[in-house]
Each structure stands twice: as C-alpha cells, then as structure tokens.
Amino acid sequence: MSRPRRIAAALALGASALLLTGCFAAPPQTAGTGAVGDRVAVAMLQPPRSGLTPFSDDAFKLSRWRTAETLVQLDAAGDAVPMLATSWSRADPTTWRFTLRDDVVFHDGTALTAAHVADVLTRATRASPPPRILDGVDLAARADGDDAVLVTTGVADPLVPQRLSSPQLSVLAPAAYTGDRVDPVGHGSGPFRLTAVQGTTSATLDRHDGYWGEPARVAGIDVTFVPDGTARAAALRTGTADVVEAVPPGQYPLLDPALVHEVPMPRTNTLYLNTARGPFADPAVRAAARAAVDRAALVASAYEGRADVAQGLLGPALPWAAPLRDDPSYAQALAARPAPAAVRGVPITLGTFTDRSELPEVAVLLEQQLEAAGFVVTQDVREYSAIEADALDGAFDAFVLSRATVLDSGDPVAYLASDFGCGGGFNISQFCDPGVQAALERAAGTEAGPERRAATARAEAAVLAADAAVPLLHERVIQGESARVGGVARDPRERDLVTTDTVLGAP
Known part of the structure; x- marks a missing residue:
C-alpha cells in the first residue's frame, strides 16, 4: 500500500489508532543513509485552494516541498x-x-x-x-x-x-x-519534482537528480492533505506520517513528547486600544489597561503554556528583536509612558472573533483582569468576517487580534506601518502620532540589514511608549516528526519543511 493510502487509512480509522499500528509496515529503508527507497510521508493542514498556482497562497506548499524556487x-x-x-x-x-x-x-x-x-x-x-x-x-x-x-x-x-x-x-x-492558468506539475526547478496532484487529497514528488544544487537525500515526498487535527495526530502516533503540520495543542498530551516540536511563529496576540475616542483616548487610562494585563496567566490558561509571553510586538520568530531591546534608548522610550490612572467603574467594549478558537478565551481572561483593575467590560464576539469592518472603524474601545507581524518579505516594517501609521490600512487603534510616524518612515526608508532592524526596534519602542497596543503573547505551532525522520526544517515563516538535508533512518 502506498504511503498516501496508509495516511488515508489512518485518517479514516483515527478513532482506532491503536489498531492501525499492526496494519501497516514501514517501507524498506537503509538506516540513516537516505537510500533510494526512502520516501517522506507528510500530512499537511490545508489542501490547495487555487490549484497550486504560485500566484496564490498555495505557493507556500510548493516552497515547503522544495519543488518551486524564487530568485x-x-x-x-x-x-x-x-x-x-x-x-x-x-x-x-x-x-x-x-x-x-x-x-x-x-x-x-x-x-x-x-x-x-x-x-x-x-x-x-x-x-x-x-x-x-x-x-x-x-x-x-x-x-x-x-x-x-x-x-x-x-x-x-x-x-x-x-x-x-x-x-x-x-x-x-x-x-x-498557459493563458491565466499556471500548472506546477513537472515544471519546477527544485530538488523535488512534482509528479502528480490528486485534487485536494494528495500530491507526489520525486527526487530530481538534475538539480543545480545539493541533491536531496530522500527519494521523494508523499503528501496527504488532512484538515482534521485529530486525524493528523493519529497519523503521527501510528507512524503513517513522518512529518505532520500543525498538531492541535489538545493532542499534545496524547503524543510522545520526542515527536513534537514547538516552532515560534511571527504572530502576536495583541490588545489594541482605541486612542481616538472613548476612555482610551487618555494615555493614562491606556496605561491602566496595560498595567492590568497578566500575560503569563493568558499563556498558562488559554494556550496551556504553549506560547511565549510578549516582551514587545515582535516575538522570538524574529531572533534579532529581543537583543535590540537592551539598547538604552529602548528603555528610555518606555520610561516616558504616563503613570496608570486610577480607574473606577469605567465602561469599555472589548471585541474579538471566534475564527481562532483561543481568542474568545483570551477575551474572557482579559475581561476578568481589566475588571479587577476597575474597568466595566462588555464583550462583543463574532465571526471575523462580521466584525472586521467595525474593528477598523473604531467601534470598540479595545480589540483582541492575532496578527502576523511579518508579511511575505520577512520584514515587519509593513506590519507596523499598517497597524500604527497615520495612513495605515489596518489601524484598529485609530492611532496617529507624529513621532511614531517619523520613526516608521525612517525604518521604511532604511536599507535592509542591521541598520533597518535597529530602526524597526526604535519604531516598536515608540508604539509601545504610546500604549497604542498591548502585546500579549507570541504564538507557536506544533510540528510532528516521526522517530525515523531527521533534518526537517522548523521554519517560523512556513516556507521550508522537507529539504535536501531531510533523511530517513531506522528509529
């Protein structure tokens, strides 16, 4: 039975995972060598949405399979x-x-x-x-x-x-x-050749021996698209998948800890405060909200400890950000924040959405923390499609959002400008400050490299000094890897997964 069919069987019988372990034998292999018979079985979260055209988000699958390449x-x-x-x-x-x-x-x-x-x-x-x-x-x-x-x-x-x-x-x-259609099958340049795609079910790739770079160490990749998180975890438990995307946190206790790896994501859970009108137009009241938030409690409860307490807007997925906060100018900027106001019975509206299952729980915890500080909180929780327009129009005093902090360029300046620039297109905080705007423009105009990163850190400090937003936590994703696979990429940007260094061997 082929690897994709084995995964499909595991999915169909996920509730009977223990029975599956005796049904499917591992394929022949040579321990640790990446021999020709070795193929990597991958269970991915989302099926293709646009026929794997590279002009869509499906391009990230082509990149994670190392079949399509960029300049x-x-x-x-x-x-x-x-x-x-x-x-x-x-x-x-x-x-x-x-x-x-x-x-x-x-x-x-x-x-x-x-x-x-x-x-x-x-x-x-x-x-x-x-x-x-x-x-x-x-x-x-x-x-x-x-x-x-x-x-x-x-x-x-x-x-x-x-x-x-x-x-x-x-x-x-x-x-x-061909016209408006782009077909990646057999047309890439990477170390793996895409040979077949079965709609939204599976894909097959073989090693390309004519690759211009270092050749792959495995013979190919067998991909199955598995939207159900429980089924993906079952495939990892039974050994029918070597690599599993996005293992649900609830499945973590059921898995061998040696098989799961937490990858920091460039995504920050943030409390945006409306600086244009309502109670949070007062910087001292914003400071009171910031002081009321217990980030560690949010991580421990809503994320079961599988997230990082936020020290800034940019998290550990950008490893250069934390050291730049040690610069004395960063601390000086934060020291200029006003003292928290005494808050007694101040009513505020707190919005968030249901599409990310953790956010309503975060909102409940924040309500408790803010009310303990003297605020009176009314929640408004809807699907994202039904609440986004109101959030962007400033209909809420506060809004909880899980926000990607780097876009496809890998650079966070566009995110900062969009969320906190005077003309930003995603300015939920309704925020416009000349000093912050100048810092954002300096960062945007700086050449890529250390100087741009330093300018970005100064812009982050300027935003936080104004309490336009309270960063809560940085999210992680759980990636599963079987005991027989090695050299799998754990990429916060989700561009790499199976690489030329990936190898299979006996557990």
Missing part, C-alpha cells in the same frame, strides 16, 4: 541570500539588477533564461488578485542580456530583494504558463 531566499535574520539569482545590485534608486544562475534546468528539461524570468514577474503583476507582496507596489521587469534581469519600482524600495523571495514569485518553466 532569492531569506536567511534566519530575514536578509536576502542567493537562490536562482547569484547576486544583485542597485543600479539606481528604483532599479535593481539580478544576475541569474547559468546551470538551472527545469524539471521538464528547459533552461532558465532572463527573458522567461522577466515574463514570470510581469505575469505576477497582472495576476488577479496579485501576490500580496506586490500589493501597492508598481513593479516591472525586463531582461538585461542573457543572464540578468532588471527590476524597477515606481518609488525607491530597499526591500526589492526580500520581495522577490516570496514563494508567490516562484519561477516555473515556460510550459507551466
């Missing part, structure tokens, strides 16, 4: 490093030149060319909807000879290389593009 990729700090492009330079404020590898052959045997890369980037700008990373960006591309591509933007943009790392800008072979 550049990001290192752990979020800096751009070579992938299909070997180097890049800035020709003028709005133009970048990317030099391409000369040894890349797509899975269908065609070679990578500058003209084709320019065509793919142009197609991305015309996609409907366009890739998120291009939202609001006036980008154009053209070949510069046979081995380079010129990328121009309407205004100076120091993040062009980071933007081109987005999986939604992956480059597939020319034959993948």
Whole structure:
C-alpha cells in the first residue's frame, strides 16, 4: 500500500489508532543513509485552494516541498541570500539588477533564461488578485542580456530583494504558463519534482537528480492533505506520517513528547486600544489597561503554556528583536509612558472573533483582569468576517487580534506601518502620532540589514511608549516528526519543511 493510502487509512480509522499500528509496515529503508527507497510521508493542514498556482497562497506548499524556487531566499535574520539569482545590485534608486544562475534546468528539461524570468514577474503583476507582496507596489521587469534581469519600482524600495523571495514569485518553466492558468506539475526547478496532484487529497514528488544544487537525500515526498487535527495526530502516533503540520495543542498530551516540536511563529496576540475616542483616548487610562494585563496567566490558561509571553510586538520568530531591546534608548522610550490612572467603574467594549478558537478565551481572561483593575467590560464576539469592518472603524474601545507581524518579505516594517501609521490600512487603534510616524518612515526608508532592524526596534519602542497596543503573547505551532525522520526544517515563516538535508533512518 502506498504511503498516501496508509495516511488515508489512518485518517479514516483515527478513532482506532491503536489498531492501525499492526496494519501497516514501514517501507524498506537503509538506516540513516537516505537510500533510494526512502520516501517522506507528510500530512499537511490545508489542501490547495487555487490549484497550486504560485500566484496564490498555495505557493507556500510548493516552497515547503522544495519543488518551486524564487530568485532569492531569506536567511534566519530575514536578509536576502542567493537562490536562482547569484547576486544583485542597485543600479539606481528604483532599479535593481539580478544576475541569474547559468546551470538551472527545469524539471521538464528547459533552461532558465532572463527573458522567461522577466515574463514570470510581469505575469505576477497582472495576476488577479496579485501576490500580496506586490500589493501597492508598481513593479516591472525586463531582461538585461542573457543572464540578468532588471527590476524597477515606481518609488525607491530597499526591500526589492526580500520581495522577490516570496514563494508567490516562484519561477516555473515556460510550459507551466498557459493563458491565466499556471500548472506546477513537472515544471519546477527544485530538488523535488512534482509528479502528480490528486485534487485536494494528495500530491507526489520525486527526487530530481538534475538539480543545480545539493541533491536531496530522500527519494521523494508523499503528501496527504488532512484538515482534521485529530486525524493528523493519529497519523503521527501510528507512524503513517513522518512529518505532520500543525498538531492541535489538545493532542499534545496524547503524543510522545520526542515527536513534537514547538516552532515560534511571527504572530502576536495583541490588545489594541482605541486612542481616538472613548476612555482610551487618555494615555493614562491606556496605561491602566496595560498595567492590568497578566500575560503569563493568558499563556498558562488559554494556550496551556504553549506560547511565549510578549516582551514587545515582535516575538522570538524574529531572533534579532529581543537583543535590540537592551539598547538604552529602548528603555528610555518606555520610561516616558504616563503613570496608570486610577480607574473606577469605567465602561469599555472589548471585541474579538471566534475564527481562532483561543481568542474568545483570551477575551474572557482579559475581561476578568481589566475588571479587577476597575474597568466595566462588555464583550462583543463574532465571526471575523462580521466584525472586521467595525474593528477598523473604531467601534470598540479595545480589540483582541492575532496578527502576523511579518508579511511575505520577512520584514515587519509593513506590519507596523499598517497597524500604527497615520495612513495605515489596518489601524484598529485609530492611532496617529507624529513621532511614531517619523520613526516608521525612517525604518521604511532604511536599507535592509542591521541598520533597518535597529530602526524597526526604535519604531516598536515608540508604539509601545504610546500604549497604542498591548502585546500579549507570541504564538507557536506544533510540528510532528516521526522517530525515523531527521533534518526537517522548523521554519517560523512556513516556507521550508522537507529539504535536501531531510533523511530517513531506522528509529
């Protein structure tokens, strides 16, 4: 029986997981060698939503399977490093030149060319909807000879290389593009060749021995899409899956602790305070709310200890953020906050949504903490689609939101500007402060690297000094890995999973 069918069987009989352990034998393998017979079985959370077109969020699956590649990729700090492009330079404020590898052959045997890369980037700008990373960006591309591509933007943009790392800008072979349709099957350039996709059920990939880089150590990947969290956990328990995405926290106690790994996510659970009207227009009242919050209690209760207490807006998924808070200027900014006001019977409305199951529980705990400090809390909890417009219009005094802090560029400045800039499109706090706006603009205009990260930390401090939002906790995701698999990526950005370093061996 094939690996996908074994997983499917485990899903169908998830309630009888113990019975399954004797039904399916592990495939032949050579311990620790990554021998040709070895294939990795992966149970993924979400099935494809857009036919695996790279212009959609399905692109992240192609990236996690290492079948589609981009011009550049990001290192752990979020800096751009070579992938299909070997180097890049800035020709003028709005133009970048990317030099391409000369040894890349797509899975269908065609070679990578500058003209084709320019065509793919142009197609991305015309996609409907366009890739998120291009939202609001006036980008154009053209070949510069046979081995380079010129990328121009309407205004100076120091993040062009980071933007081109987005999986939604992956480059597939020319034959993948037919009209408005993009077919990734057999048309990638990575170490694994996508050979078949069975709708929203499964996908199969084989090692590509003609890969331009280091070859994969396993023979292939067998993917099954498993939306049900209990079934994914059952597949891990029974050994019918080697790698499991997003194990539900409730399943954690039922699993061998050695098989589960918590990965910090670039997502912060935040209490946004309405700074434009209502009680929280007063900075001292905002300070009272901030002082009332017990972050550790939220983590212990709503997240069963599987989250990180927030020290700022940016969490451990961005490892450079915490050390920058040791700069004396950061502490000085926070020291300027007003003292908390004495609050007695101040009514506030607290909103959140049901789509993330933990948030209503967080709201209940926050209500208790805020009422203990003297606030009188009325909750409004709905589905996100029914509450988003009101939240953005400032209908609530406070709003609890689970917010991604980096977008596809791997850079958090866009998030900070969107949520706390005077013209921000997601400004739930209704916040506009000249000093914060100046700090955000300085960060946005700084070249990528250490100086930009330092400017980002200063902008974070300016936001927190105004108590426009109270960061509560940083979320984690639980990734399952069987005892026989090694070298699986634990990537906070969810771009890598099975890599060329992944290997199978006897437990």
